[in-house]
Structure formats: C-alpha cells, structure tokens
Amino acid sequence: MNQNWHGTLIRHMLLLVTGCLLVGLISGYYGWSLAIGLGLYLGWTLKQLLRLHEWLRQHKPDEAPPDGYGLWGEVFDSIYHLQRRDQRVRGRLQAVIDRVQESTAALKDAVIMLDSDGNLEWWNRAAETLLGLKTPQDSGQPVTNLVRHPRFKEYFEQDNYEEALEIPSPTNDRVRIQLYLTRYGNNEHLMLVRDVTRIHQLEQMRKDFVANVSHELRTPLTVICGYLETLLDNVEEVNPRWSRALQQMQQQGSRMQTLLNDLLLLAKLEATDYPSDNHPVAVQSLLQTIKNDAQALSGERGQYITLEADPSVLLKGSEGELRSAFSNLVFNAVKYTQDTGTIRIRWWADQHGAHLSVQDSGIGIDSKHLPRLTERFYRVDSSRNSNTGGTGLGLAIVKHVLLRHRARLEISSVLGHGSTFTCHFAPAQVSRSPAIAAKD
Incomplete structure (x- = not known):
C-alpha cells in the first residue's frame, strides 16, 4: 500500500484507453474496441469484487487473503492488515476484561452491574452467595424481583444513594448485608454488597449493653433523687449549710435521669425499622403545642416565635x-x-413531599461541625451542653426518628447568623385531611 490509489487508478484507466485506441487504429473499429476493452475491465473488476466478498464471508481468523493483482491486490492486503490489527486490539481488550472479571470474582464483596432499568447484566461469584443470584437464568431480570426486601425497593427507586442500605440477606436472615449503589455511564448502576454480620452483631451488643445499663441505673437514680428531694424539703431541719450541696446533687441527678431516658429512647428507636403506631398525625396541632411549650421555655427572654403550618x-x-x-x-x-x-417554624408540602423547617437567628454553627452534629454525644463546644443542660443526644434522636419515617435532615448554618434545620419527608409518608381539603 505504498502507491497512491487515486493515481494508480488513473494510470490503469489511461493504459486501458490507450490500448483500446491502438487496437481500434489497427482494426479500424474504435468504438467497438473501446467498448470491448472497458467491458473486459469491468468484468475483471466484478470478478475481483466477488472474490473479496466470498473471502470476507467465509474466511477464518488467520486465513490469508486471495491473491490479487494491481490495485485489488493492495485492497486485499489492506483489509487483511486491518483485520489483524483489529484482532490484536480485541485480544488486548479481552485480556483486560478477563483480568477484571478474575479479580472481581476473587472479591468477598459482591459486584453487580445493572442497566438503566435495573436489570441484571453481570455479577461475580460473591453475589450468588450473598444475594442468591443464579447464572445464567437471572441475567436480564430486574434486581427488585430477586431482592424483595421493601426497604431495598425504596432505596433503589430514590435518587440519592449517599447512604448505604443495610438489610438481611435474601439467602439467610441471619446474615446482614450492606448495599451501595452508584450511577455511571448512561444511567447504569453499579451495586456493591458486603457482609456486615459481624459489625451488626457488635453494634447490637453495644445497643443491648447501653439499654441494659440505662435500665438498671434508672431505679437507683430514682431512689437517690427521691431522697434528695425529701432532704431539700426538710433542709432547714437537717442542716441549712447542706442546702447548696443538695441542690447541686439534685440538679445533676435530674440531668442523669434525662440522659438515661434519652438513651432508652434511642435504644427503642433502633430496635425496629418502622413505628408500631403508624397513623396520620395532625402536625399543625402538634407543632402548636410544641410552640406553646417553647414559649414557656423561653420565659422572660423576649424571643419571638412564629408558626406557619398547613x-x-x-x-x-x-x-x-x-x-x-x-x-x-x-x-x-x-x-x-x-x-x-x-425563631420561625414552618410546615408545608409540595410535589417533593412534606417539610418541617426550624429557623433561628441564634449563634450559628461552624460549617466544619455540620456533618457530625447528629452523632451521639458530639458537642460543638463542651461548655454549651453544661450551660444549657443538654445530653448531646437530641439530634441523634431526631436522626433516628426521621430514618424510621423515611425522612432526612438537612442542616444549614452560618456562624453568628443563625441556623436552619429542615426535615424532608417522602411523598409516601404524606396524607391530606379530607375535611380541611374540602373547605379549601
């Protein structure tokens, strides 16, 4: 393929026409000589084209092209070289694919590839153990038909996969698995599944320990606080000098009781995924009661608390x-x-669900603390909890309640300019009051 095809073709046509004209000069039939010459050339060209077609249709991978002459020989050789190069490239790609599949097959974690509709395309051996997938009959099946836990369907259909999902394995209820979903390419999904049974058992042991200790401490604390209250009522008869000490002990005892109550509430919230008493709640009247309590808590501080609720x-x-x-x-x-x-409290609904917003003009929170605010006992400033009497569990309780109600907490704050806490509830959790809707 060292020659210029265009120039070679022109030279061949000039030679053919020149030869035909010479034959016409000898015979005296220029037209017939040119027509016969062009017809023979066309026939030869069609024969070479048929040979090329037959070779492309029936040739084996390493079969050499048929012998050709002139321009057609270069065409045969060029196609052959292109095929060999394509085979080498495909061989390298196949080697990479085989290596990736071998490495993922050796993983203990399951790797599943899904198309944009959630149908199974490929998975490794661990997926067969953790999810019970079967090769090849499950290929092309919707993953929600094979992993039928209700929380998985909700998780798969949502748009936000920032948090992992933990559910029992479809093959064994005693095995706990954690699923991560990631979108890639043309809206395809990559799902990673890992066995977290041991971590779940350790977490369950921690929960049981905290719940048991909190429950056991409740009785002695109740007794201690009761005697302290009795002593405070009769401190003048006992010894007036003990008044301050007894008051401080009662204050710390009450704080410890609040802490134990919060720990027990957290243990109760973590025990199940869904609330047992799941029924429509009139949020507007609930918020009105909370607003009244907040106004009483504010007391003489002159805070302005508003409520806007649908x-x-x-x-x-x-x-x-x-x-x-x-x-x-x-x-x-x-x-x-x-x-x-x-302090502004708002409750409203839109096409994305229902939302509760609590906005204040307070001291605000530095942005570096926001990701950890819902952790247990996390304190932005250790002095703040001692001053306000907090336990450090309030936002952890909020987080777990929202998780049980299929909601999420969004926090935004600017240091020195206040904070906004917004609870976003999914549309499935929202219902409308028929009587009030009819009046509207």
Whole structure:
C-alpha cells in the first residue's frame, strides 16, 4: 500500500484507453474496441469484487487473503492488515476484561452491574452467595424481583444513594448485608454488597449493653433523687449549710435521669425499622403545642416565635416519636438563640413531599461541625451542653426518628447568623385531611 490509489487508478484507466485506441487504429473499429476493452475491465473488476466478498464471508481468523493483482491486490492486503490489527486490539481488550472479571470474582464483596432499568447484566461469584443470584437464568431480570426486601425497593427507586442500605440477606436472615449503589455511564448502576454480620452483631451488643445499663441505673437514680428531694424539703431541719450541696446533687441527678431516658429512647428507636403506631398525625396541632411549650421555655427572654403550618397536611407515623424529634429541634433553637431573637417554624408540602423547617437567628454553627452534629454525644463546644443542660443526644434522636419515617435532615448554618434545620419527608409518608381539603 505504498502507491497512491487515486493515481494508480488513473494510470490503469489511461493504459486501458490507450490500448483500446491502438487496437481500434489497427482494426479500424474504435468504438467497438473501446467498448470491448472497458467491458473486459469491468468484468475483471466484478470478478475481483466477488472474490473479496466470498473471502470476507467465509474466511477464518488467520486465513490469508486471495491473491490479487494491481490495485485489488493492495485492497486485499489492506483489509487483511486491518483485520489483524483489529484482532490484536480485541485480544488486548479481552485480556483486560478477563483480568477484571478474575479479580472481581476473587472479591468477598459482591459486584453487580445493572442497566438503566435495573436489570441484571453481570455479577461475580460473591453475589450468588450473598444475594442468591443464579447464572445464567437471572441475567436480564430486574434486581427488585430477586431482592424483595421493601426497604431495598425504596432505596433503589430514590435518587440519592449517599447512604448505604443495610438489610438481611435474601439467602439467610441471619446474615446482614450492606448495599451501595452508584450511577455511571448512561444511567447504569453499579451495586456493591458486603457482609456486615459481624459489625451488626457488635453494634447490637453495644445497643443491648447501653439499654441494659440505662435500665438498671434508672431505679437507683430514682431512689437517690427521691431522697434528695425529701432532704431539700426538710433542709432547714437537717442542716441549712447542706442546702447548696443538695441542690447541686439534685440538679445533676435530674440531668442523669434525662440522659438515661434519652438513651432508652434511642435504644427503642433502633430496635425496629418502622413505628408500631403508624397513623396520620395532625402536625399543625402538634407543632402548636410544641410552640406553646417553647414559649414557656423561653420565659422572660423576649424571643419571638412564629408558626406557619398547613393544617391539611398530615404525616403518617408515630405521634410520640414525631413530638420528640420536632420538640428537640424547636427547644434547641430556643436554647441557642439570644434574648429577643426570632425563631420561625414552618410546615408545608409540595410535589417533593412534606417539610418541617426550624429557623433561628441564634449563634450559628461552624460549617466544619455540620456533618457530625447528629452523632451521639458530639458537642460543638463542651461548655454549651453544661450551660444549657443538654445530653448531646437530641439530634441523634431526631436522626433516628426521621430514618424510621423515611425522612432526612438537612442542616444549614452560618456562624453568628443563625441556623436552619429542615426535615424532608417522602411523598409516601404524606396524607391530606379530607375535611380541611374540602373547605379549601
């Protein structure tokens, strides 16, 4: 393929025409000589084209091309070299694919590739153990048909995969698995599954330990606080000098009781995934009660607390749990907002679900603390909890209540300019009050 094809073709045509004209000069039939010459050339060209077609249709991978002459010989050789190069490239790609498949097959974690509709395309051997997938009959099946846990379907259909999902394995209820979903390419999904049974057992042991210790400490603390209250009522008869010490002991005892109650509530929230008393809750009246309590907590501080709530928007869930979560957010706003500050509570619904917002003009929180605010006992400033009497568990309780109600907490804050805590509830958790909706 060293010659210029275009020039070679022109030279061949000139030679053919020249030869035909010479034959016409000898015979005296120029037209017939040119027609016969061109016809013979066309026939030869068609024959070479048929040979090329037959070779492309029936040739084996390493079979050499047929012998050709002139331009057609170069065409045969060029196609052959292109095929050999393509085979080498495909061989290298196949080697890479084989190596990736071998390495993923050796993983203890499951790797599953899904198309944009959630149908199974490929998985490694660990997926067969952890999820019970079967090769090849499950190929092309929707993953939600094979992993039928209700929380997995909700997790797969949502748009946000920042948090992992932990559920029992479809093959063994005693095995706990953790699933991670990632989108890539043309909206395909890559799902990673790992066995977290040991971690789950350790976490369960921790929960049981905290719950048992909290329960056992409750009785002696109740006795101690009861005797302290009795002594305070009769301190003048006992010894007036003990008054301050008894008051401090009672204060710390009450704080310890609050801490134990919060720990027991957290243990209860972590025990199940869904609230047992799941029914529509009138959030507007619930927030009105919380607002009144917050106003009483604010006392003489002159804080301005407002409530804007849509009475027709109800929320499916446990009223007690929601009261605990919402009151934590509102009371925190009261505690950390300066005197004469403003606190705005809003409850509304839109096409994305229902939302509760608690906005204050308080001291604010540095952005570096925001990701860890819902951790247990995490304190932005250790002095703040001692000053306000907090246990460090309030936002952890809020987080677990929201998780049980298929919701998430969004926190935004600017240091020195206040904070906004927003609870976002999925549309499935929202219902409307028929009576109020009819009036509207």
